[in-house]
Amino acid sequence: MNGQRLPREAGAAGIDAAFAAAVLEGLAQPQKRISSAWLYDRRGSELFEEITGLAEYYPTRTEIGILEAHAPDMARPVGRAAVLVEIGSGSSRKTPILLRALAEPHAYVPIDLAHDFFLASAHALAREFAGLRICPLVADFTQPFALPDALRSEARPRLGFFPGSTIGNLSPGGAIAFLRIMAGALGPGAYMLIGTDCTHDPTLLLPAYDDTRGVTAAFNLNLLARINRELGDKDGVNDGDSESMDGRGAGGERFALAAFRHEARYRRERDLGRIEMHLVSRRAQSVRLCGRRFDFAAGETIHTENSYKYSRDDFRALARAAGWLPEECWSDARQRFCVHLLRLSPHAPHPRTMRRAEPPATAPSSSSF
Numbered sequence: 001m002n003g004q005r006l007p008r009e010a011g012a013a014g015i016d017a018a019f020a021a022a023v024l025e026g027l028a029q030p031q032k033r034i035s036s037a038w039l040y041d042r043r044g045s046e047l048f049e050e051i052t053g054l055a056e057y058y059p060t061r062t063e064i065g066i067l068e069a070h071a072p073d074m075a076r077p078v079g080r081a082a083v084l085v086e087i088g089s090g091s092s093r094k095t096p097i098l099l100r101a102l103a104e105p106h107a108y109v110p111i112d113l114a115h116d117f118f119l120a121s122a123h124a125l126a127r128e129f130a131g132l133r134i135c136p137l138v139a140d141f142t143q144p145f146a147l148p149d150a151l152r153s154e155a156r157p158r159l160g161f162f163p164g165s166t167i168g169n170l171s172p173g174g175a176i177a178f179l180r181i182m183a184g185a186l187g188p189g190a191y192m193l194i195g196t197d198c199t200h201d202p203t204l205l206l207p208a209y210d211d212t213r214g215v216t217a218a219f220n221l222n223l224l225a226r227i228n229r230e231l232g233d234k235d236g237v238n239d240g241d242s243e244s245m246d247g248r249g250a251g252g253e254r255f256a257l258a259a260f261r262h263e264a265r266y267r268r269e270r271d272l273g274r275i276e277m278h279l280v281s282r283r284a285q286s287v288r289l290c291g292r293r294f295d296f297a298a299g300e301t302i303h304t305e306n307s308y309k310y311s312r313d314d315f316r317a318l319a320r321a322a323g324w325l326p327e328e329c330w331s332d333a334r335q336r337f338c339v340h341l342l343r344l345s346p347h348a349p350h351p352r353t354m355r356r357a358e359p360p361a362t363a364p365s366s367s368s369f
Contacts, residue, residue, distance in 0.1 A: 003057035020231055020290060027287075027294045027302070034223065036169050036277075037142075040215040041226050046363040047219040052093075054215060056165050056207040059165055060093075063195045067094055067163075070330045071101035074341055075159075076193050077327065081106040082157040083160040085186065087141050087166070088112055092121040094163050098193070099129055106156055107133040109148070111141055142174070149365070158190045162227050165337070170309040172318060175308075179322030192324060195308045199336045200273045202266040209264035209275050209307070217262035220277055220304055226253040231289045255287055263301070271314065277305035312338055323347065 019038060026034040040048065046202045052060035067074070080103040086095055092110060094288055099105055108129075139145040146152065160182050167175050180193060199205055210216055232254035265276045278301035286295045310318065315338070316326040324342035331338045 006283045016230065017324070017338065018177070023227055023231060024290060024292060025293070027289070031303055032294075032296075032301065033303040038226070039219065039223050039304065041112055041222070044219060044222050044226070047215060047222060050215050051219060054211050054213065056211045058199075058208060059195075059197050062332050063163055063165075063339065064094060064097070066330050066332055066337065066339050067097045070339070071097050074098070074193055074330070074339070075101040075103070077343075078102065078159045078342070079157040082159050083107045083109065083147075083151055083154075084159050084161060085111065085147065086163075087182070088162070088164075092125055095121075095125060095161070096128060098161060099125075099132070101352060102159075105129075105132060106154075107135060107151060107218075109137060109151065111137045111139050111145070113138055113140060119301050128173075141181070142170070142178060145185055147185060158186045160186050160190065160192040160194075162192065163195040163339075165195050165307065167194055168274070168310070169306060170308075171306065174309065176322045177317055178331055179319060179324055179342075183263045183323055186344065187281060188344065188346065190344045191327075192340075192344075193342050194315075194319075194342065196338050196340065197307065197336070198309060198311060198331070198338050200309055200311075203337075205266055205273075205275055205309070206264050208347040209277060210262065216264070216277075220262040220279060221257050221260060223304060224257055224260060224279065227289065228254040253286070253288060256285070259285055261301075271311070274319045275305075275307040275309070278303055310338075315340060321336055 015080055017205070022038060023034055026032060051057050075098065079263075082105055084095075084102065084104055084105055084107070086092065088111070095108070095110075099108065108125065119136060119227070122134050126132070126134050135148050135151065137145070137148070162182075167178065170178055183190070251353065259282050260279045261282060263278045263280050265278065267274050267276060281296040281298060281300045283298045284296065286293055288294075312329055312331070314326050316329075319340065319342050323345045325345050326340060327343050328341045
């Protein structure tokens with residue numbers, strides 16, 4: 001979880017259209033699917049923060065423990081006056097640990113599209129780290145982007161920070177593409193610090209993604225509530241919370257949340273395991289969105305998330321394929337989670353064309369941080 005974030009609240013004009021296109025295209029596939037990117041509207045982000053505190057959800061507290069134990073060693077190779085670039089920053093809960101370990105950090109660039117959620121986190125960091133230049137950027141980090149001009153023109157060390165095993169939400173090929181994008185954004189001599197979940201034990205994984213309190217289920221089902229709110233036909237008879245008689249109105253209806261249930265599955269292919277999250281239709285029903293009807297058979301699912309689990313060696317091989325050199329790796333005593341320090345190879349391939357990310361429309365200027 002803690003995946004890429006592309007909600008409407010980002011405020012960019014194209015986001016609603018992008019959300020609609022992703023949902024309509026995904027629901028038209030033989031295996032219906034919607035990217036985990038769209039789970040993180042404001043309510044989804046709040047629910048995810050609640051998930052990270054659950055007893056079953058080990059990744060967050062395990063990674064925090066690794067960072068607290070080893071942050072000085074992680075920061076030392078990067079050097080003085082570095083620019084810290086955090087990808088999918090969300091609540092930025094782990095960021096202060098790293099900022100305190102860096103020697104006189106020059107700037108912090110949180111990159112996300114959960115607009116108001118991550119802006120609140122940036123303001124909190126500004127209060128804690130007075131004098132630190134904070135430059136929030138709204139960007140889809142799965143597409144080429146550029147740092148602010150002022151930071152690009154400065155010859156300073158750069159450290160990319162991608163915690164939370166969020167890279168596991170990407171397919172292995174997508175993860176390689178992302179690392180190449182980061183090579184282009186951060187530039188020569190850059191470092192990356194990336195958290196990965198190493199666990200392959202279903203008895204640990206399945207409860208982590210399907211907790212007894214039902215918070216993860218609410219997080220997953222919130223996607224349907226968001227679709228109803230932003231894309232549902234206004235004349236649908238269902239308010240999204242209750243079931244109609246058979247789920248098939250005269251021309252279909254919006255999602256009935258009670259007609260779907262959350263399900264977590266563990267899959268293993270070759271040497272690579274992953275958790276899948278699905279929304280399972282409890283019965284035959286139809287939904288109308290943006291003038292289009294989508295039919296569901298009983299038991300049919302919408303696939304909403306993958307979370308790939310990498311062994312230490314598997315992730316190092318993936319990093320090398322993207323042009324990054326593994327420098328060091330830290331883990332917990334039970335080998336459930338790893339934090340990898342990577343250095344960009346001088347011969348790394350990276351995208352030639354970068355597009356500039358935009359500062360948030362409602363964000364204070366960087367000089368006010």
